[in-house]
Amino acid sequence: xxxxxxxxxxxxxxxxxxxxxxxxxxxxxxxxxxxxxxxxxxxxxxxxxxxxxxxxxxxxxxxxxxxxxxxxxxxxxxxxxxxxxxxxxxxxxxxxxxxxxxxxxxxxxxxxxxxxxxxxxxxxxxxxxxxxxxxxxxxxxxxxxxxxxxxxxxxxxxxxx
Amino acid sequence: xxxxxxxxxxxxxxxxxxxxxxxxxxxxxxxxxxxxxxxxxxxxxxxxxxxxxxxxxxxxxxxxxxxxxxxxxxxxxxxxxxxxxxxxxxxxxxxxxxxxxxxxxxxxxxxxxxxxxxxxxxxxxxxxxxxxxxxxxxxxxxxxxxxxxxxxxxxxxxxxxxxxxxxxxxxxxxxxxxxxxxxxxxxxxxxxxxxxxxxxxxxxxxxxxxxxxxxxxxxxxxxxxxxxxxxxxxxxxxxxxxxxxxxxxxxxxxxxxxxxxxxxxxxxxxxxxxxxxxxxxxxxxxxxxxxxxxxxxxxxxxxxxxxxxxxxxxxxxxxxxxxxxxxxxxxxxxxxxxxxxxxxxxxxxxx
Numbered sequence: 031x032x033x034x035x036x037x038x039x040x041x042x043x044x045x046x047x048x049x050x051x052x053x054x055x056x057x058x059x060x061x062x063x064x065x066x067x068x069x070x071x072x073x074x075x076x077x078x079x080x081x082x083x084x085x086x087x088x089x090x091x092x093x094x095x096x097x098x099x100x101x102x103x104x105x106x107x108x109x110x111x112x113x114x115x116x117x118x119x120x121x122x123x124x125x126x127x128x129x130x131x132x133x134x135x136x137x138x139x140x141x142x143x144x145x146x147x148x149x150x151x152x153x154x155x156x157x158x159x160x161x162x163x164x165x166x167x168x169x170x171x172x173x174x175x176x177x178x179x180x181x182x183x184x185x186x187x188x189x190x191x
Numbered sequence: 192x193x194x195x196x197x198x199x200x201x202x203x204x205x206x207x208x209x210x211x212x213x214x215x216x217x218x219x220x221x222x223x224x225x226x227x228x229x230x231x232x233x234x235x236x237x238x239x240x241x242x243x244x245x246x247x248x249x250x251x252x253x254x255x256x257x258x259x260x261x262x263x264x265x266x267x268x269x270x271x272x273x274x275x276x277x278x279x280x281x282x283x284x285x286x287x288x289x290x291x292x293x294x295x296x297x298x299x300x301x302x303x304x305x306x307x308x309x310x311x312x313x314x315x316x317x318x319x320x321x322x323x324x325x326x327x328x329x330x331x332x333x334x335x336x337x338x339x340x341x342x343x344x345x346x347x348x349x350x351x352x353x354x355x356x357x358x359x360x361x362x363x364x365x366x367x368x369x370x371x372x373x374x375x376x377x378x379x380x381x382x383x384x385x386x387x388x389x390x391x392x393x394x395x396x397x398x399x400x401x402x403x404x405x406x407x408x409x410x411x412x413x414x415x416x417x418x419x420x421x422x423x424x425x426x427x428x429x430x431x432x433x434x435x436x437x438x439x440x441x442x443x444x445x446x447x448x449x450x451x452x453x454x455x456x457x458x459x460x461x462x463x464x465x466x467x468x469x470x471x472x473x474x475x476x477x478x479x480x481x482x483x484x485x486x487x488x489x490x491x492x493x494x495x496x497x498x499x500x501x502x503x504x505x506x507x508x509x510x511x512x513x514x515x516x517x518x519x520x521x522x523x524x525x526x527x528x529x530x531x532x533x534x535x536x537x538x539x540x541x542x
Binding site: 037042043064068071075102129130131134149152180184 | 192194197198200201202203204205206209210211212213216219220223224229232
């Protein structure tokens with residue numbers, strides 16, 4: 031940890047090799063895009079030697095890295111979604127879609143925070159208190175928004191059948 | 192479909208995929224670190240109550256001490272407290288809260304689009320101040336406009352940077368604009384910690400973008416979504432980009448207009464629209480002097496972008512433009528009862 035705080039590239043590389051795959055998967059599930067996820071992981075490791083000063087070694091490094099990844103992904107979702115909205119012209123590919131693809135497309139219809147709440151709760155197993163802390167919202171707001179997001183997903187998936 | 196079935200479908204769709212870091216991702220990280228690039232991570236709003244109290248206390252003291260600099264009209268938005276990061280821009284003039292600005296924008300102009308007019312520009316120097324630690328008003332950013340040429344054509348040259356580098360003749364960002372429509376022609380800016388460089392060469396329908404890190408330059412080409420957008424700069428939104436557009440606006444009571452804001456995604460450079468309306472008139476006293484101003488507020492009559500903070504109304508974004516020369520005198524981002532960021536004109540000279 032001291033080597034990492036000192037900015038040693040070898041130490042940073044070791045952390046990267048240990049955790050990059052896991053963090054990239056998490057970022058991909060949150061952003062829905064491999065390229066966005068790579069940007070998130072890249073930003074995470076570029077800033078890590080400075081951020082590590084705030085890591086107090088009271089918990090698992092992996093859990094702390096995952097929290098940072100969630101925050102960076104959320105930041106990107108909130109702004110990146112705007113960029114996608116500018117870019118997309120609304121056309122949809124008309125190919126037969128798999129079930130997974132239907133789910134991904136339905137998730138993409140949610141707002142960035144709602145998508146994050148669904149992924150963090152259903153897939154990553156975070157509890158509402160943790161999600162509330164990560165998103166800067168109240169716990170009951172997390173619960174209510176998950177409920178509404180799942181209702182919307184159900185409607186989208188049923189319409190798609 | 193039962194809720195458990197939906198949850199199962201989501202888990203199945205998400206957990207079946209394995210994402211492996213591509214070759215070159217680590218090298219990109221190492222190159223950015225080597226170029227001095229640094230990333231400041233977002234902090235959760237709930238991270239520390241103590242920190243919030245300390246910041247709020249400091250900010251209240253700052254407000255008391257600098258209040259004489261901000262004598263304004265009776266309708267000035269006044270939040271109860273503010274929090275850290277009082278500046279709206281970084282040292283390069285990049286606006287620090289683009290998310291809040293973008294939340295107030297729209298994909299299509301809500302009002303009549305504003306066309307930048309190059310003939311309204313005059314050579315000169317402008318600097319802006321933010322409230323630094325404690326009560327000090329610190330000059331934090333400077334830009335100048337000068338006559339120049341680019342590939343044999345007369346242009347405006349806009350240089351900008353933090354005051355120290357600027358004074359040392361090392362302006363950090365240079366932008367050549369056509370003298371008529373202010374269409375960007377070429378831009379070179381600083382990247383990373385000064386060891387990198389980014390260039391934008393604007394063509395009719397595309398932008399050639401060069402990133403130089405550790406002496407190596409990689410080039411990419413991105414199309415412009417609409418080549419008629421005069422101000423389709425790539426990259427971050429910067430204060431001079433906005434400030435120059437204000438020069439051509441014929442403001443009056445009831446005026447409304449839409450400014451194109453540059454935005455860049457992985458495949459193209461495009462514009463979204465900042466919709467503004469005259470909200471009132473104020474007499475402002477800032478370090479650069481006393482000014483009679485129009486107060487503009489962002490307006491979003493047909494919301495197309497997600498809220499900045501889903502739990503609260505979007506922050507109010509205000510611009511004060513001088514009536515005589517249409518300088519940007521102050522800009523503020525106000526989240527009522529929560530926080531406020533300000534940037535004010537510190538000094539100005541114009542030929």
